[in-house]
Amino acid sequence: MPRTRLPHDAKAGPTKPEVRAVLRDKLALGPDDHFVEVGSCTGAVTADAARDAGRVTALERHADRADVTRKNLAANGLEDAVTVxxxxxxxxxxxxxxxxxxxGSRNYEGVLDHAVxxxxxxxxxxVSRLEVAGAAVEAFRERDLLDEVVQFQVSHGYELAGATSFDSDNPVYMLGGGTDDEDAEETA
Structure with a gap:
């Protein structure tokens, strides 16, 4: 799979490649799926999803960041694959x-309500902030969306005095789940 290029800066860091790899696995997108990203920023996740999903919509509240999403999608030849x-x-x-x-965590409860x-x-x-992670876990639970919480941290090696040391990125809490329409259909 081609590496996602992000030549345009959105003044907010993209989701790290290692985190995006886990995210792709959790989403398990296929050609019949409509994927939506809330807070597309650089478009890194959107670009990865556009390679897997049949339809992709990116939502970004900042017009300048939506423009960065579009530019980075174009840099990857994906500008026609996504509605921004x-x-x-x-x-x-x-x-x-x-x-x-x-x-991102802005208005996440309203987004979760919409998802339900x-x-x-x-x-x-x-989520990268512990307090937000705790509140988000509760919000997922209250809506019967939570299947799992995964916490992981990535560190990158660099040379230090002729040896290898590591700089670590902030830990990431990944909350995952969804609605279970099969149960709803069985009880209807």
Missing amino acids: RTAEAPDGLPDDADALFLG ETGVDRVVMN
């Missing part, structure tokens, strides 16, 4: 998403 919307979630979210990723109301199959949220 400038809106604040949950406004602007489509009603037919199969998979949804929250790259529209029956989103897979919902994943990345």
